[in-house]
Amino acid sequence: MSKFYISGFADEIDADFQTQLRGLNSLGIDFIEIRGVNGKNISVLSREEIAEVQKKLEHYGVKVSSIGSPIGKINISDDFSAHLDMAKTIFETAHTLNSPYVRIFSFYMPEGSDSALYRNEVIDRIGAILEAAEGSGLTILHENEKDIYGDSPERCLDLMQTCRSPYFASAFDPANFVQCGCEVYPAAFEPLEPYIRYVHIKDALEDGCNVPAGMGDGRVEDVLRSLKAGGYEGFLSLEPHLGSFTGLAELEQAPLADTLEASGLHTFRLAHSSLISILNNI
Numbered sequence: 001m002s003k004f005y006i007s008g009f010a011d012e013i014d015a016d017f018q019t020q021l022r023g024l025n026s027l028g029i030d031f032i033e034i035r036g037v038n039g040k041n042i043s044v045l046s047r048e049e050i051a052e053v054q055k056k057l058e059h060y061g062v063k064v065s066s067i068g069s070p071i072g073k074i075n076i077s078d079d080f081s082a083h084l085d086m087a088k089t090i091f092e093t094a095h096t097l098n099s100p101y102v103r104i105f106s107f108y109m110p111e112g113s114d115s116a117l118y119r120n121e122v123i124d125r126i127g128a129i130l131e132a133a134e135g136s137g138l139t140i141l142h143e144n145e146k147d148i149y150g151d152s153p154e155r156c157l158d159l160m161q162t163c164r165s166p167y168f169a170s171a172f173d174p175a176n177f178v179q180c181g182c183e184v185y186p187a188a189f190e191p192l193e194p195y196i197r198y199v200h201i202k203d204a205l206e207d208g209c210n211v212p213a214g215m216g217d218g219r220v221e222d223v224l225r226s227l228k229a230g231g232y233e234g235f236l237s238l239e240p241h242l243g244s245f246t247g248l249a250e251l252e253q254a255p256l257a258d259t260l261e262a263s264g265l266h267t268f269r270l271a272h273s274s275l276i277s278i279l280n281n282i
Contacts, residue, residue, distance in 0.1 A: 002228040004279065007065035008238030011036030013268045017053065021060035023265045027272050033237045035068030043070055043090055050093055057097065064099040065235045066141065066198065071129060072105035076118045080125055088132050095136060101198060103141045103171050104129060106150040106159060115149050122149040126163050133167065141171035141198050151180045153188035160195040169197035174218030175204035185219035189226065201275050202239045210241040212274035225282040240271035
């Protein structure tokens with residue numbers, strides 16, 4: 001029996017954390033994938049700030065589905081030692097906030113280079129991240145992001161198979177595959193399905209513009225229908241990107257066109273209603 005739990009990157013509602021939580025409450029969403037808090041990335045918050053986050057989460061009755069961390073969102077040639085220390089701090093934050101998951105990436109490749117040249121370094125770094133999380137009870141989720149090592153279905157599968165662990169899984173992002181020129185369904189979905197433990201609800205057109213789920217080329221409905229048929233029980237996390245929002249450039253390192261009205265509760269509600277429409281149809 002499948003069960004979907006809706007979560008989302010509520011920093012796309014507003015930079016202010018309390019406004020994020022109020023917005024989720026208004027939509028009846030019980031979970032948050034926490035990334036931006038009062039204009040700061042979750043990775044740089046002090047212990048005192050994390051304690052305040054925890055209080056607000058409890059006050060509004062919202063639980064954390066995942067830490068939307070920037071782990072692995074650096075160039076493969078950048079220093080890794082300090083980055084690994086940051087990862088360990090994020091794992092402590094995840095423990096404090098009772099998050100079962102931490103989202104990571106697999107490092108940006110030099111522009112125009114052959115990703116295969118950096119495979120061993122990527123594997124070593126992912127292995128170090130997984131080792132740092134060992135015994136924490138966390139599951140580390142790799143998101144397929146444009147221009148990182150794991151931006152194609154083949155290299156995502158390589159990571160899952162090579163760094164095999166019950167605590168390492170795939171955060172499947174349909175829009176990111178579209179923006180990399182990959183067919184989402186069935187080409188990307190079928191080989192990765194055994195490893196999918198989390199789904200980002202984000203859709204895009206072939207030209208790269210983000211659109212509400214089901215309105216692009218991400219085959220979101222087919223993905224969710226197949227997951228449901230397979231008994232998937234897990235999170236669907238709204239990451240609409242339906243326009244610019246405060247801190248996007250810093251958080252995502254990617255400019256996005258304003259395809260709809262400026263981000264806020266309006267566009268987040270639109271993204272949510274589009275997802276609900278799909279779920280009612282499968």
